[in-house]
Amino acid sequence: MVVAWVMVAVVVGSIAFHLLSPWWFPPLASNWGYIDDTTILTFWITGIVFAAVVLFMAYCLFRFRHRDGNTARYEPENKRLETWLVTLTAAGVIAMLTPGLFVWAQFVSVPEDAMEIEVIGQQWLWNYRLPGEDGQLGRADNRFVNFDNPLGIDPEDPAGQDDYMIIGGELVLPVDAPVRFGLRSVDVLHNFYVPEIRAKMDMIPGSVTYFWATLTQEGSYEILCAELCGTGHSYMRGGFRAVTQDEYDQWLGTQMTFAEFAS
Amino acid sequence: MADIPHDASASAPPAELGEMELYHPRSWWTKYVFSQDAKVIAIQYAVTAFGIGFVALVLSWLIRLQLGFPGTFNFISPEAYYQFITMHGMIMVVYLLTALFLGGFGNYLIPLMVGARDMVFPYANMLSYWIYLVAVLVLVASFFVPGGPTGAGWTLYPPQAIMSNTPGQQGGIILMLVSLALFIIGFTMGGLNYTVTVLQARTRGMTLMRMPLTVWGIFVATVMALLAFPALFVAAVMMLFDKLLGTSFFMPTLVEFGQQLSYGGGSPILFQHLFWFFGHPEVYIVALPAFGIVSDLIATHARRNIFGYRMMVWAIVIIGALSFIVWAHHMYVSGMNPYFGFFFATTTLIIAVPTAIKVYNWVLTLWRGDIHFTTPMLFALGFIVTFVNGGLSGLFLGNVVIDVPLSDTMFVVAHFHMVMGVAPIMVIFGAIYHWYPKVTGRMLSEGLGKFHFWVTFVGAYLIFFPMHYVGLTGAPRRYFETTDIAVVPDSAMALNAFISVMAFIVGFAQLVFIFNLVWSLKNGKHAGGNPWRATSLEWQTPKTPPEHGNWGKELPVVYRWAYDYSVPGAPEDFIAQNQPAVAGREAST
Numbered sequence: 001m002v003v004a005w006v007m008v009a010v011v012v013g014s015i016a017f018h019l020l021s022p023w024w025f026p027p028l029a030s031n032w033g034y035i036d037d038t039t040i041l042t043f044w045i046t047g048i049v050f051a052a053v054v055l056f057m058a059y060c061l062f063r064f065r066h067r068d069g070n071t072a073r074y075e076p077e078n079k080r081l082e083t084w085l086v087t088l089t090a091a092g093v094i095a096m097l098t099p100g101l102f103v104w105a106q107f108v109s110v111p112e113d114a115m116e117i118e119v120i121g122q123q124w125l126w127n128y129r130l131p132g133e134d135g136q137l138g139r140a141d142n143r144f145v146n147f148d149n150p151l152g153i154d155p156e157d158p159a160g161q162d163d164y165m166i167i168g169g170e171l172v173l174p175v176d177a178p179v180r181f182g183l184r185s186v187d188v189l190h191n192f193y194v195p196e197i198r199a200k201m202d203m204i205p206g207s208v209t210y211f212w213a214t215l216t217q218e219g220s221y222e223i224l225c226a227e228l229c230g231t232g233h234s235y236m237r238g239g240f241r242a243v244t245q246d247e248y249d250q251w252l253g254t255q256m257t258f259a260e261f262a263s
Numbered sequence: 264m265a266d267i268p269h270d271a272s273a274s275a276p277p278a279e280l281g282e283m284e285l286y287h288p289r290s291w292w293t294k295y296v297f298s299q300d301a302k303v304i305a306i307q308y309a310v311t312a313f314g315i316g317f318v319a320l321v322l323s324w325l326i327r328l329q330l331g332f333p334g335t336f337n338f339i340s341p342e343a344y345y346q347f348i349t350m351h352g353m354i355m356v357v358y359l360l361t362a363l364f365l366g367g368f369g370n371y372l373i374p375l376m377v378g379a380r381d382m383v384f385p386y387a388n389m390l391s392y393w394i395y396l397v398a399v400l401v402l403v404a405s406f407f408v409p410g411g412p413t414g415a416g417w418t419l420y421p422p423q424a425i426m427s428n429t430p431g432q433q434g435g436i437i438l439m440l441v442s443l444a445l446f447i448i449g450f451t452m453g454g455l456n457y458t459v460t461v462l463q464a465r466t467r468g469m470t471l472m473r474m475p476l477t478v479w480g481i482f483v484a485t486v487m488a489l490l491a492f493p494a495l496f497v498a499a500v501m502m503l504f505d506k507l508l509g510t511s512f513f514m515p516t517l518v519e520f521g522q523q524l525s526y527g528g529g530s531p532i533l534f535q536h537l538f539w540f541f542g543h544p545e546v547y548i549v550a551l552p553a554f555g556i557v558s559d560l561i562a563t564h565a566r567r568n569i570f571g572y573r574m575m576v577w578a579i580v581i582i583g584a585l586s587f588i589v590w591a592h593h594m595y596v597s598g599m600n601p602y603f604g605f606f607f608a609t610t611t612l613i614i615a616v617p618t619a620i621k622v623y624n625w626v627l628t629l630w631r632g633d634i635h636f637t638t639p640m641l642f643a644l645g646f647i648v649t650f651v652n653g654g655l656s657g658l659f660l661g662n663v664v665i666d667v668p669l670s671d672t673m674f675v676v677a678h679f680h681m682v683m684g685v686a687p688i689m690v691i692f693g694a695i696y697h698w699y700p701k702v703t704g705r706m707l708s709e710g711l712g713k714f715h716f717w718v719t720f721v722g723a724y725l726i727f728f729p730m731h732y733v734g735l736t737g738a739p740r741r742y743f744e745t746t747d748i749a750v751v752p753d754s755a756m757a758l759n760a761f762i763s764v765m766a767f768i769v770g771f772a773q774l775v776f777i778f779n780l781v782w783s784l785k786n787g788k789h790a791g792g793n794p795w796r797a798t799s800l801e802w803q804t805p806k807t808p809p810e811h812g813n814w815g816k817e818l819p820v821v822y823r824w825a826y827d828y829s830v831p832g833a834p835e836d837f838i839a840q841n842q843p844a845v846a847g848r849e850a851s852t
Contacts, residue, residue, distance in 0.1 A: 007644070010648060017732075022752065024736070026750040038662065039659065042659055045658075049651075049655060054648055054651065057626045057647060060626065064630065065634050071829050072567035072633040072828060074567075074830050076568050077570070082620070085623045086616060086620060089619040093612045097662060101609070104663050105605075107667070142523075183598070187422070187518055189422070189423060191596065199667055200670065202598040204532060207515075207598060226672075228345070228423065230426070230429050231345065231429070234743040
């Protein structure tokens with residue numbers, strides 16, 4: 001009896017908590033609003049299912065609790081009911097999965113005009129490489145990494161000489177232009193995570209992983225490492241600023257190229 | 264209802280095979296220590312699992328001390344914190360849940376429920392426990408080696424797991440990998456037993472489709488474990504080679520302290536695929552026995568046949584099969600080929616359908632039932648709520664785009680604790696209250712049991728439901744402290760402190776449970792053979808607790824399925840599986 005009311009309280013309490021909660025995604029700063037929309041849709045569908053199942057259960061607990069003279073009904077199967085429930089569930093799943101896959105198709109298709117940059121993680125520091133005048137990044141590999149070449153840029157590749165290097169400093173990027181974040185690591189797994197961008201991806205030594213985003217809001221953000229990378233993991237933070245194209249060009253001019261760094 | 268195959272109309276076939284010979288113990292040592300009796304082995308497994316589980320409970324308190332009150336407890340360093348979370352996770356998933364469900368409940372219940380005298384290979388069964396015990400001792404030893412246990416996270420991802428800036432990289436990680444390998448060897452000996460016993464040693468009349476769902480759940484979980492654990496075994500051995508012999512299975516060219524290491528050409532992602540090829544089925548290795556057991560708890564205590572038995576069996580089998588092709592949903596943001604996301608998101612969400620059927624059928628078993636609010640029933644209800652909640656949050660994380668922002672945040676921690684922590688543990692508690700009378704001949708105290716249930720259920724919900732919202736703000740998991748993260752508001756820190764306080768309360772309630780277990784051994788009410796008036800065979804043994812060989816002179820013969828509760832016209836509200844056709848029953852159908 002009590003337990004039936006507690007079940008009702010669980011549903012009401014959970015929904016109230018959700019509606020009154022001040023805890024939600026931080027304000028969006030990229031083009032990935034679709035991710036938020038799919039999340040909200042999923043909250044609606046799962047919330048309704050949760051309430052329906054638990055409230056129906058509470059009703060059963062109240063209505064069919066043991067009392068003198070109450071007997072259970074013997075009914076091993078009910079094909080019609082089971083078919084209905086399977087169909088409804090499948091419909092709900094399709095309603096959540098379909099928009100999810102459409103958004104994912106966008107996530108994996110990097111726009112052709114995206115600016116290519118590189119984020120290089122190391123314990124417990126964020127480094128970046130931005131294309132110089134030639135607009136492209138030179139080859140790189142961990143076997144080139146040494147004291148004079150912390151990002152492992154191939155010294156033989158002319159395309160790498162004008163690459164700008166930012167070692168442990170702040171990352172600045174322009175708004176309103178798609179950016180392809182190439183991700184590398186010189187030591188262990190890391191994960192480039194700016195909550196306001198929504199997108200994130202692991203960085204693996206020996207591979208170049210990626211995601212893309214278009215920044216939509218100027219401002220300063222914090223970069224977090226989201227893949228356990230040793231004892232300093234929670235202190236692996238970086239600064240990140242989204243600015244106008246003009247400000248970006250101006251800032252880039254003050255940075256050091258690989259050629260300058262090596263000499 | 265003429266098409267229902269589980270009534271008494273098909274009688275049991277005549278006996279064809281002679282009975283197996285049992286090795287009867289001749290001394291105290293072979294009866295209680297090196298025992299080949301599955302029931303003794305079950306208790307050994309359960310006691311060991313609870314022992315090491317208590318370590319995991321204490322570790323969870325230490326984790327919550329740090330997360331709830333960062334900066335207050337100086338003895339918790341980042342190194343120690345990462346060791347706590349790693350060992351807590353590994354112990355709970357492998358050494359407690361897997362060992363208790365399969366080695367504990369599997370050993371006790373399979374032979375009794377299918378009407379066998381014991382497991383088919385009792386000697387291998389005994390070895391299984393002793394190797395498990397050695398695996399646990401090796402794991403415990405890692406707390407005492409220089410550098411302590413590994414702090415690589417329970418997923419043990421390389422390269423980090425074997426590199427210098429990870430705690431426990433000297434001895435801890437080696438002992439961890441050796442312990443896992445031992446666990447898998449031990450489990451394989453037990454697992455072959457559970458599988459062959461179900462397939463070969465069922466008594467006359469016990470067709471597969473008359474087996475209680477408990478046996479179905481444990482059986483399918485065991486088959487899955489036999490297929491999934493080898494992937495982890497291979498991964499552990501390869502990582503040991505990388506660590507000890509300098510091979511490069513998982514180690515690419517990389518740099519440490521500015522120096523090139525001698526590794527090259529290995530793939531960290533390969534480890535992740537191997538780990539999760541084991542790791543995802545592992546979720547269901549824990550869940551399927553819980554699904555099975557909770558079905559029997561609900562049917563018995565609601566005095567009603569389980570609703571849609573055949574659908575329930577097929578759902579277990581289908582979930583077991585599908586769970587082998589969803590593993591990479593743990594790797595959406597791992598940097599694997601992103602096109603995998605389409606496939607794995609689809610398979611993952613398809614699993615929701617058979618899983619939802621199971622939930623509906625549990626609730627529909629309550630519908631039109633005669634519900635007795637016993638402690639086992641309360642825990643079963645607690646399971647349904649927490650499992651539905653955790654299952655639904657899985658639809659967020661399974662849907663690849665929603666996983667991208669939520670992956671590696673506290674949302675994930677909340678989700679998997681709800682669905683494979685709290686929910687299966689609810690079933691374990693319910694099952695212990697349910698079967699303790701068979702194991703000991705005494706009832707557990709209902710009063711203490713209800714106290715235990717209310718604190719555990721309400722407390723655990725208050726811990727893990729709000730935790731999702733900490734994750735929504737962006738707070739990553741596996742952070743030593745989240746206080747100074749720009750996106751995490753101060754109010755979320757207050758919530759963290761609240762969660763920690765609840766965690767201590769729920770933890771202490773478990774001491775009441777342990778007290779109940781010990782106290783009732785001597786002081787519990789005498790149970791009799793069948794206190795719950797249940798139908799399945801284990802309640803029909805000639806003696807309680809059952810003696811070695813289970814059945815006295817003759818094996819039981821099974822005439823019906825395990826769910827003949829409240830059959831119209833029957834003299835009582837249950838008909839035991841070994842009871843021949845009842846007059847009046849046939850008349851009414």
